[in-house]
Amino acid sequence: MDKTLDLTKQLIACPSVTPRDAGCQELMIARLEPLGFKVERLRFGEVDNFWAVRGAGKPLLAFAGHTDVVPSGPREAWASDPFQPEVRDGHLYGRGAADMKSSLAAFITAIEDFVAAHPKHQGAIALLITSDEEGPSVDGTAKVVEWLTQRGIKMDYCLVGEPSCVHRLGDTLKHGRRGSLSGKLRIQGKQGHVAYPQLALNPIHASLPALAELAVTEWDQGNADFPKTSLQISNVHAGTGAENVIPGHMDLWFNFRHSTAVTSDELKQRLEHTLRRHGVKYDLNWTGQGKPFLTRGTTLIDAVRAATTDALGVTPELSTGGGTSDGRFIAPTGTEVVELGPCNATIHQVNECVAVDDLDKLRRVYLGVLTRILR
Numbered sequence: 326m327d328k329t330l331d332l333t334k335q336l337i338a339c340p341s342v343t344p345r346d347a348g349c350q351e352l353m354i355a356r357l358e359p360l361g362f363k364v365e366r367l368r369f370g371e372v373d374n375f376w377a378v379r380g381a382g383k384p385l386l387a388f389a390g391h392t393d394v395v396p397s398g399p400r401e402a403w404a405s406d407p408f409q410p411e412v413r414d415g416h417l418y419g420r421g422a423a424d425m426k427s428s429l430a431a432f433i434t435a436i437e438d439f440v441a442a443h444p445k446h447q448g449a450i451a452l453l454i455t456s457d458e459e460g461p462s463v464d465g466t467a468k469v470v471e472w473l474t475q476r477g478i479k480m481d482y483c484l485v486g487e488p489s490c491v492h493r494l495g496d497t498l499k500h501g502r503r504g505s506l507s508g509k510l511r512i513q514g515k516q517g518h519v520a521y522p523q524l525a526l527n528p529i530h531a532s533l534p535a536l537a538e539l540a541v542t543e544w545d546q547g548n549a550d551f552p553k554t555s556l557q558i559s560n561v562h563a564g565t566g567a568e569n570v571i572p573g574h575m576d577l578w579f580n581f582r583h584s585t586a587v588t589s590d591e592l593k594q595r596l597e598h599t600l601r602r603h604g605v606k607y608d609l610n611w612t613g614q615g616k617p618f619l620t621r622g623t624t625l626i627d628a629v630r631a632a633t634t635d636a637l638g639v640t641p642e643l644s645t646g647g648g649t650s651d652g653r654f655i656a657p658t659g660t661e662v663v664e665l666g667p668c669n670a671t672i673h674q675v676n677e678c679v680a681v682d683d684l685d686k687l688r689r690v691y692l693g694v695l696t697r698i699l700r
């Protein structure tokens with residue numbers, strides 16, 4: 326049996342709904358220690374993480390990923406149990422099959438093959454594994470990177486196994502990600518009777534012109550590396566439940582996905598300026614922020630592209646699209662960060678799956694990267 330398929334199944338069978346790890350990391354560690362890896366288990370808050378390293382000196386090539394998964398949603402919506410891996414029609418089904426237990430398994434099997442062939446490789450191989458990527462991402466990769474920085478450990482190259490591909494394995498690698506900026510806005514009004522609007526202040530009416538303007542604002546034109554910045558209002562709530570009451574306030578949640586052509590501070594100022602220009606009274610909480618990153622060095626990008634072309638006959642396109650990832654915590658240390666993993670068509674969905682053939686292909690790609698950088 327394909328050993329990457331076998332390990333992926335073992336990992337899916339651990340119900341590691343974020344932030345639980347549910348035994349995934351010990352499965353990985355049990356494979357790494359016999360290869361001579363030194364493992365540091367790093368529990369921060371409720372979150373299990375580990376850092377494992379084999380070898381010393383430069384370059385330090387790390388594989389990064391997460392064992393946690395998003396909840397399965399209703400069991401009856403799935404054709405098979407999300408935590409009982411099942412192969413049907415050439416696909417392996419289960420929560421985490423694509424995001425990202427197949428990549429974790431392929432990291433391990435590629436490393437096993439590489440170490441067997443090159444026991445005295447150059448530099449060092451490391452793994453940075455967390456169980457808090459799908460949740461708040463506070464006690465995961467960010468804390469491990471702090472821990473490494475305190476010890477003077479710097480990754481030269483980091484390959485993140487997030488599912489990056491679109492139509493076929495190897496078609497897309499991510500060399501950066503957009504920034505994310507979230508806020509919760511409360512528009513202040515004055516509650517009153519709908520028949521006496523002169524005695525009230527309707528927060529819905531008061532804010533609509535400003536919101537209409539924000540919805541069509543061009544925040545930037547993007548740049549060579551990033552698409553245009555986008556603002557999306559994701560939640561709106563106002564009203565008392567009665568049709569004859571003007572509500573006292575309206576709540577809105579929103580999120581920016583932004584390029585490097587604009588900073589989060591500029592976006593904050595411009596959004597607040599628009600609200601004030603329309604005379605809107607509001608309270609605003611900026612609730613979350615992730616910086617954009619872009620890898621400019623080419624050593625890892627070139628190695629990943631060449632390994633993919635060799636193993637699969639497909640040359641990946643470079644992309645910065647999609648959501649954020651833990652790469653944003655690693656890139657600011659000066660590490661070259663590239664993300665390459667399985668196809669992402671079913672991630673976070675019911676009946677999440679990965680093509681069985683892609684599991685061994687992924688092992689071959691990761692093995693090619695190791696060989697190019699550390700042989």
Ligand SMILES: [Zn+2]
Binds near residue numbers: 458
């Ligand atoms: Zn993921």
